[in-house]
Amino acid sequence: xxxxxxxxxxxxxxxxxxxxxxxxxxxxxxxxxxxxxxxxxxxxxxxxxxxxxxxxxxxxxxxxxxxxxxxxxxxxxxxxxxxxxxxxxxxxxxxxxxxxxxxxxxxxxxxxxxxxxxxxxxxxxxxxxxxxxxxxxxxxxxxxxxxxxxxxxxxxxxxxxxxxxxxxxxxxxxxxxxxxxxxxxxxxxxxxxxxxxxxxxxxxxxxxxxxxxxxxxxxxxxxxxxxxxxxxxxxxxxxxxxxxxxxxxxxxxxxxxxxxxxxxxxxxxxxxxxxxxxxxxxxxxxxxxxxxxxxxxxxxxxxxxxxxxxxxxxxxxxxxxxxxxxx
Amino acid sequence: xxxxxxxxxxxxxxxxxxxxxxxxxxxxxxxxxxxxxxxxxxxxxxxxxxxxxxxxxxxxxxxxxxxxxxxxxxxxxxxxxxxxxxxxxxxxxxxxxxxxxxxxxxxxxxxxxxxxxxxxxxxxxxxxxxxxxxxxxxxxxxxxxxxxxxxxxxxxxxxxxxxxxxxxxxxxxxxxxxxxxxxxxxxxxxxxxxxxxxxxxxxxxxxxxxxxxxxxxxxxxxxxxxxxxxxxxxxxxxxxxxxxxxxxxxxxxxxxxxxxxxxxxxxxxxxxxxxxxxxxxxxxxxxxxxxxxxxxxxxxxxxxxxxxxxxxxxxxxxxxxxxxxxx
Amino acid sequence: xxxxxxxxxxxxxxxxxxxxxxxxxxxxxxxxxxxxxxxxxxxxxxxxxxxxxxxxxxxxxxxxxxxxxxxxxxxxxxxxxxxxxxxxxxxxxxxxxxxxxxxxxxxxxxxxxxxxxxxxxxxxxxxxxxxxxxxxxxxxxxxxxxxxxxxxxxxxxxxxxxxxxxxxxxxxxxxxxxxxxxxxxxxxxxxxxxxxxxxxxxxxxxxxxxxxxxxxxxxxxxxxxxxxxxxxxxxxxxxxxxxxxxxxxxxxxxxxxxxxxxxxxxxxxxxxxxxxxxxxxxxxxxxxxxxxxxxxxxxxxxxxxxxxxxxxxxxxxxxxxxxxxxx
Numbered sequence: 014x015x016x017x018x019x020x021x022x023x024x025x026x027x028x029x030x031x032x033x034x035x036x037x038x039x040x041x042x043x044x045x046x047x048x049x050x051x052x053x054x055x056x057x058x059x060x061x062x063x064x065x066x067x068x069x070x071x072x073x074x075x076x077x078x079x080x081x082x083x084x085x086x087x088x089x090x091x092x093x094x095x096x097x098x099x100x101x102x103x104x105x106x107x108x109x110x111x112x113x114x115x116x117x118x119x120x121x122x123x124x125x126x127x128x129x130x131x132x133x134x135x136x137x138x139x140x141x142x143x144x145x146x147x148x149x150x151x152x153x154x155x156x157x158x159x160x161x162x163x164x165x166x167x168x169x170x171x172x173x174x175x176x177x178x179x180x181x182x183x184x185x186x187x188x189x190x191x192x193x194x195x196x197x198x199x200x201x202x203x204x205x206x207x208x209x210x211x212x213x214x215x216x217x218x219x220x221x222x223x224x225x226x227x228x229x230x231x232x233x234x235x236x237x238x239x240x241x242x243x244x245x246x247x248x249x250x251x252x253x254x255x256x257x258x259x260x261x262x263x264x265x266x267x268x269x270x271x272x273x274x275x276x277x278x279x280x281x282x283x284x285x286x287x288x289x290x291x292x293x294x295x296x297x298x299x300x301x302x303x304x305x306x307x308x309x310x311x312x313x314x315x316x317x318x319x320x321x322x323x324x325x326x327x328x329x330x331x332x333x334x335x336x337x338x339x340x
Numbered sequence: 341x342x343x344x345x346x347x348x349x350x351x352x353x354x355x356x357x358x359x360x361x362x363x364x365x366x367x368x369x370x371x372x373x374x375x376x377x378x379x380x381x382x383x384x385x386x387x388x389x390x391x392x393x394x395x396x397x398x399x400x401x402x403x404x405x406x407x408x409x410x411x412x413x414x415x416x417x418x419x420x421x422x423x424x425x426x427x428x429x430x431x432x433x434x435x436x437x438x439x440x441x442x443x444x445x446x447x448x449x450x451x452x453x454x455x456x457x458x459x460x461x462x463x464x465x466x467x468x469x470x471x472x473x474x475x476x477x478x479x480x481x482x483x484x485x486x487x488x489x490x491x492x493x494x495x496x497x498x499x500x501x502x503x504x505x506x507x508x509x510x511x512x513x514x515x516x517x518x519x520x521x522x523x524x525x526x527x528x529x530x531x532x533x534x535x536x537x538x539x540x541x542x543x544x545x546x547x548x549x550x551x552x553x554x555x556x557x558x559x560x561x562x563x564x565x566x567x568x569x570x571x572x573x574x575x576x577x578x579x580x581x582x583x584x585x586x587x588x589x590x591x592x593x594x595x596x597x598x599x600x601x602x603x604x605x606x607x608x609x610x611x612x613x614x615x616x617x618x619x620x621x622x623x624x625x626x627x628x629x630x631x632x633x634x635x636x637x638x639x640x641x642x643x644x645x646x647x648x649x650x651x652x653x654x655x656x657x658x659x660x661x662x663x664x665x666x667x
Numbered sequence: 668x669x670x671x672x673x674x675x676x677x678x679x680x681x682x683x684x685x686x687x688x689x690x691x692x693x694x695x696x697x698x699x700x701x702x703x704x705x706x707x708x709x710x711x712x713x714x715x716x717x718x719x720x721x722x723x724x725x726x727x728x729x730x731x732x733x734x735x736x737x738x739x740x741x742x743x744x745x746x747x748x749x750x751x752x753x754x755x756x757x758x759x760x761x762x763x764x765x766x767x768x769x770x771x772x773x774x775x776x777x778x779x780x781x782x783x784x785x786x787x788x789x790x791x792x793x794x795x796x797x798x799x800x801x802x803x804x805x806x807x808x809x810x811x812x813x814x815x816x817x818x819x820x821x822x823x824x825x826x827x828x829x830x831x832x833x834x835x836x837x838x839x840x841x842x843x844x845x846x847x848x849x850x851x852x853x854x855x856x857x858x859x860x861x862x863x864x865x866x867x868x869x870x871x872x873x874x875x876x877x878x879x880x881x882x883x884x885x886x887x888x889x890x891x892x893x894x895x896x897x898x899x900x901x902x903x904x905x906x907x908x909x910x911x912x913x914x915x916x917x918x919x920x921x922x923x924x925x926x927x928x929x930x931x932x933x934x935x936x937x938x939x940x941x942x943x944x945x946x947x948x949x950x951x952x953x954x955x956x957x958x959x960x961x962x963x964x965x966x967x968x969x970x971x972x973x974x975x976x977x978x979x980x981x982x983x984x985x986x987x988x989x990x991x992x993x994x
Contacts, residue, residue, distance in 0.1 A: 069404075094432050383671065418761065421786075422786035425759075
């Protein structure tokens with residue numbers, strides 16, 4: 014029986030690892046300092062240029078990503094899948110939030126991860142419980158990328174948010190960034206705030222009283238000596254903000270619905286509101302939105318939220334290439 | 341940090357666009373005239389020859405198709421997925437009719453489409469509501485292919501049906517085409533009828549009284565001056581038909597079940613029935629079937645419904661290549 | 668209109684078929700004799716070497732596998748998907764145990780299979796009913812691989828189990844293999860037992876009285892003249908076993924829960940227990956496990972169950988290449 018492959022001829026090019034993330038997990042924004050962020054952004058820009066030129070390459074050919082989503086997230090799972098595919102890699106899609114057999118048979122996350130690592134070269138994990146990604150990272154011998162673990166972290170979202178600000182406004186320094194909406198429960202605003210503390214920014218936190226930024230984040234901000242103000246109304250920040258980062262204020266958060274009705278309009282972005290905004294500023298949103306940015310705003314060049322989505326793919330391409338030793 | 345890619349070396353060949361569909365949406369059969377249909381069929385024949393020779397090529401390498409199915413349709417989604425894969429492209433599969441997170445969080449179709457277009461080069465959409473594909477096409481900056489929008493259109497099905505008739509019988513002219521079953525609600529018979537009006541055909545509409553072809557289709561047929569007859573029993577057309585296009589008569593459509601029992605057998609294709617049919621004719625069905633064509637008929641060479649399925653893949657390959665500028 | 672492809676230049680290399688499985692179904696362990704098993708194992712070893720060297724190749728480029736899972740099985744479906752992708756092929760994933768439209772509309776398995784074979788080059792099928800894979804194989808004109816049909820067969824699991832024993836212990840002869848747990852309902856132990864009868868092994872069946880190996884398997888074992896003992900306690904076999912193949916004893920199998928409580932600990936693998944085991948032996952499990960092997964055992968080098976998972980991918984790569992005429 015002749016051999017199928019001539020292994021001598023199958024040449025694996027040596028890993029590049031200029032970023033220093035080869036084989037590493039991506040679990041938390043706390044992993045990233047300005048130097049590493051800068052390198053990732055450089056790679057993300059290369060990814061953008063490549064996609065615009067040819068759509069895809071063979072950089073990760075022969076590599077397999079297991080996309081393990083315990084809760085559905087079309088946006089994030091599609092972003093990772095497209096990122097892997099445009100780099101020539103393949104995906105095991107376990108992404109539609111169904112009950113998985115092994116899980117329903119009572120298998121632990123640790124066992125599921127140790128199973129998938131037998132097939133795949135990296136795992137991207139979305140899980141409803143805080144700490145799930147860390148646990149997965151502890152057990153796996155291949156890189157684990159945290160795509161959101163409950164109220165915990167969502168580091169690739171924070172990186173794409175930061176990248177969007179950088180690319181849209183040309184710098185991360187000297188900016189006034191306003192975060193709007195549910196700052197208590199919003200995973201994305203917590204993570205983005207932490208990343209922004211690496212830069213010379215002013216922060217404006219705009220939320221209902223009951224949804225103010227948690228103490229642990231506030232204390233970090235204060236310790237960093239950053240210029241910071243809290244307010245209850247987006248009208249207070251609209252004229253000077255360089256970035257409006259909008260999140261949803263959910264009715265369900267309010268015990269007293271009358272209170273919700275009273276404040277809700279203070280966090281809605283309308284065409285009238287942004288007439289008072291700077292000419293060069295951007296409006297961001299992690300999406301999906303449900304009314305907190307009016308549709309009429311979409312046509313304004315300052316509406317950056319769909320460009321923000323696209324940046325997610327470039328950032329994930331950069332990270333996948335990096336953890337798999339090809340960047 | 342050395343660059344990952346040499347963009348100069350990544351050469352994107354110039355778009356071909358001989359069909360004239362580059363960047364266009366595929367939303368309705370009304371887009372297609374005989375010249376365009378003829379070109380698409382030529383490309384579909386090339387796809388068939390290619391698949392039979394090598395299985396797949398790299399024509400759409402680096403391209404990504406988002407398959408967004410708001411209701412499950414194994415047949416149609418599998419057909420598009422295989423089509424994209426055999427052309428070397430990749431797929432973001434959102435295909436299993438589950439509740440998508442973004443949707444369940446209240447995101448609009450417009451926002452979902454504008455999100456997916458950041459990742460993908462084309463979107464194929466199945467949606468339960470009439471007009472959904474048009475709405476998606478209005479918002480998207482990449483081609484949208486309508487894979488069925490409720491009682492609306494399903495243009496790729498109509499094209500594959502027409503292609504099947506052409507390939508099986510060698511012509512589209514001079515044929516007597518009988519449509520059988522639920523002609524009132526059948527999206528496929530409406531669309532196929534519209535396409536057939538471009539050719540010199542005779543039409544026979546065979547249905548229960550309460551499931552007759554709607555006025556708006558009937559009037560189009562009459563205006564086209566086509567030879568047309570309506571009847572209640574397939575026995576009336578079996579001897580002369582060149583094509584039997586069979587659809588299901590659902591019990592649920594009848595308020596009076598006794599009425600259903602009385603007429604149901606008039607629309608069932610049996611081995612006995614087709615003994616009276618022409619030697620060179622074909623039996624088609626959009627599938628799935630539930631009893632309206634007996635299994636014993638499957639072995640008859642005139643049973644064309646599984647070959648019809650295969651033609652769906654070739655037609656979709658031709659359309660994907662065309663809208664993506666490679667045909 | 669210029670042709671898209673030059674078919675002369677698209678060269679399909681001639682099928683290899685050294686294994687003799689080209690175009691065949693993989694439905695039952697009864698298909699495999701020692702010579703065929705040996706060839707498959709040789710190919711699986713080549714797959715392992717290739718994956719370790721480059722991750723993936725283009726052997727099955729242009730080929731499409733339909734993964735049709737009527738019940739969810741993350742482990743098995745992921746294994747087949749990764750296997751196909753690492754060989755350069757593509758997958759139509761219908762894998763998440765949802766209700767498929769065609770099925771919910773009443774389509775038969777025969778029609779679903781005859782539809783999918785129009786798009787794909789092979790079908791891997793998981794179905795809750797015994798005989799489903801055989802029925803699919805009867806109707807399909809392309810290879811069908813049985814990935815489990817209810818209480819029936821799961822031949823690729825049996826092959827990967829056998830391969831694991833062979834690779835871990837260097838031989839299949841002269842071994843004492845103990846099967847532990849639910850031997851009555853365990854599809855995997857039945858199939859593995861059948862394969863082991865081709866070799867010179869001793870078998871130990873360890874189960875509660877009500878979950879003993881069924882007569883039909885016992886009689887096969889006895890007819891084969893194999894050294895065999897049945898017992899109720901893993902402690903009876905721990906000192907001499909070369910292989911502990913552990914399966915789960917489900918509480919639900921017991922009408923009398925007091926009886927379950929009384930016996931359950933006799934089938935649990937603990938660190939204390941394996942202190943008495945041979946130094947060179949292995950512990951296997953088809954997974955998922957729910958308590959029947961303690962987590963503390965995982966760090967023991969004799970714990971082979973995750974390596975067993977990986978072997979599943981290699982075996983499926985070997986089989987896919989073989990049935991598609993490339994091995």
